[in-house]
Amino acid sequence: MEKQVDYEKLEKSERIRGALGKAVIYVLLVAWALMVLFPFYWMVLTSVKGYGAYNSEYIPQLYTLAPTLENYVEAFTAVPLARYFVNTLIFTLATTAIMMIVTVLAAYAFARMNFPGKDAAFVVFLSLMMIPSELVIITNFVTITNLGLRNSFLGLILPSVTSVFYIYLLKENFEQVPGELYYAAKVDGTSDLKYLLKVMIPICRPTIVTITILKVIECWNSYVWPRLITDDSDYFLVSNGIQTIRESGFGRENIPAMMAAVVSISVPLIVLFLIFRQKIMAGVARGGTKG
């Protein structure tokens, strides 16, 4: 009989401990979620506060009763934010497109073709993965300057195209396509290029999409290279634009307008992320664990 009691106690304490553990975990997770979300909330909130209202708040208010869009108007009119957007869009699309072509061709050569020196070439490629961009950016800066390509899209784009890691990632994926398909196509007289376009790329589309999205994110957020290579605001990307706004601002310290600009340049990527959530997260996880 005594043993019975013992068991019930055990059961109960287990249940309580379990529930308590769960509660602690949720509190922790919610706390960090708030920590992540709060800056986003704050930027949206500040961007809809009136200029006067914001500056009169000695104690920051956690909400506003008089939201306004005037800051967005200000952000797009007082500084050429739209121009930065267009620049970034051109830069992102061009860089990603060129990179994709280069990457697909190289990955295909490594994955499917036979040519002398292939293995050695691949080893060289792999070792390039370890080169930090900080080391090569100095010469690139000098090169582009000497070529007179400062403040031009060509100067922005060309050095940003290289990315060894994506070649590696795509090559791995290409190699998973059964070799029989290639030989079957060869027997049918299909050319390599046609095989690549009609078979390989459709089969490996998920990886290609993932790489594209990751490169787009990278381009959209790139700051260092554009900053080095452009000083004419006609060629500024959004990151540089934001930095300029921060330094020289809107003629005066207009934080709500600054936040409106911040919201504007953050929204496209967040929308992209929410649409391709699974793909992006899987891609980053895969890229990360393999890198």
Add this chain to the structure above:
Amino acid sequence: MKIELKHLTKRFPNRSKNQPDVIAVNDFNLEIPSGKLIGLLGPSGCGKSTALNLLCGLLKPTEGQILFGEDDVTKLPAEKRGVGFVFQSYALYPHLTVQQNITFPLENLKGKDKLTREQMQKRAYEAAKLVQIEGLMDRKPSELSGGQQQRVAIARALVKMPRVLLLDEPLSNLDARLRLQTREEIRRIQKETKITTVFVTHDQEEAMSISDLIVVMKDGVIQQIGKPQEVYDRPLNLFVAKFLGTPPINVFSGRICAGKLFIGEDAVLDIDGAEDQEVWVGVRPEGFVLKEQSGPLHCTLSGVEVMGRDISVVASHPAMQGTTVRSIISAENMVELEDETTVRFAVKPSKVHVFSKKTELRIPFEAK
């Protein structure tokens, strides 16, 4: 220790919406006597693994009770139940050596049960010796063969001297020869340790050969509980009859009419004690007697397979469910069948099982 299951039920919510729950284990009532080896047997998906997980506490039952001896352990989590569990894929920790794997459960003991390092080593060595792997203590699991890994898993389950030992398809990852050897081994270990053991398998031969008792399951419901020979000789329903025995039982469509048992149009036995009705007639392969002229069961011969000690006569019959009638005749009772197109069999009453067509339950009868 005795284990008792009372009205044990486990339901899983259906994956597709608005479908009824999946009942994996349905109203189990089972008493497992202390120190016995029980085989839980059934086709895959019948809920036997679920039943085992309920026993060890990895799953919580929806309804019902589990008693270990006098203790109600129904709501006790796995870590407090003190059971040993051998997983189908062994679940040996890949980063630990054999020695560390075996001592792992001992390191969890607390309070008055706490062991010193030497005691643990000693216990681990004893357990390893029991399964004859004491020479492999410093290896990692990846350096062992499947059979050796299996033994390590058993040693790890035994080392803490569990009240109950549970094995989930312990032999399914071994090749055929090793399987035979290992099952003898499990039997020996169980006899030596006298730990109440439950093991799950879909292989009826395996279950029959080493169990003290077998429990046949289908769709979450216990079909029959009994000693292996009993269950084989007196299957309670058509499913059990079909599930046990290799080659499987031959099932014919038939009827009972005026004290005679008919297979198709052939009256094979005179019987008593059963009402007239449509029935399934099951005849074990070894239940056929080959008669040249007088056999009541007329079959069309399709072939003879010589297997050495026995001879298998393959034939067909219009009332047969399935493709062929397979009989096993010992070689000395064999008759010449050359150029014959038909064979005639008599049947041994003890090897004939009759089931109602409506309920598929066993119909008892007496042969005259």
Add this chain to the structure above:
Amino acid sequence: MEKNNLKGWLYLLPAIAFLGFFMVYPLIDVFIYSFEEGYNSASQTYYGVGLYNYSYVLRDPYFLQAVKNTLILVGITVPLSTGLALLISVGLSSIRTLRNAFQTIYFLPYVTNTLAVGLVFMILFKKTPYTDGLANLIIGWFGAEPIDFIDGPYWAKMFVLCFYTIWVVLPFKILILTSALASVNEIYYNAARVDGTPKHRIFTRITLPMISPTLFYLIVTGFIGAFKAYSDAVALFGTDLNAAEMNTIVGYVYDMLYGNSGGYPSYASAAAIILFMIVLTITCINLLVSKKHVHY
């Protein structure tokens, strides 16, 4: 097969051209730059070859400040962010409800512009004549005096920098650790539970060893990434990091190259190579340590 020979190289040509011109050549060139003394970028001439650039950089107080800042940043953010990511990932793996929602939220900083969100952090922490800022409001509840985290004392600035860096790097680490945790076969946990293993012991004896390769990978890449910190600092303190005492080694390299104090690619190269050597050394130490502690 003969035809294939040339074709293979043809497909590789674009990649070789880009990589050769913008990676291999610069890599060689940066070493040359770093040894050319008194290089003049206008006339592209130099006086001699030697180690002067290195000795100049190593004596430059701005560089020493940058090294100090970077080391502090690395020392604080790598262990903290890895630990925090582990804590959050373990929490995430042990729940089912809302798990996806949490994962999505946690990943958000990864896809946002570091410069842009850095501005939000700046206004949250900045103290101006008009307002003390939200951060000061919160520390005020605990009775602390308001501090200017952006233009104020060194450690206040360092705190914000570390805080923001952790905020930025955490999404990646959480994602990688969550998938590592998910890839540990459930069966090991079941086996451990049946053996009566307490939760904390399951964590230290099973979970940690099983994910140790991933954890180690994150620590190595975390070190490398933190040593290259730059844009987080720019976002918080503006481009003139030397004035803010918040420069990093990478920031020093860029400042030497371009901007108000720019025009010295030789010094920039020397600094970049010193950085590279530090990172290489740390990575090698990491690899040696891991030999002992990472299983498999």
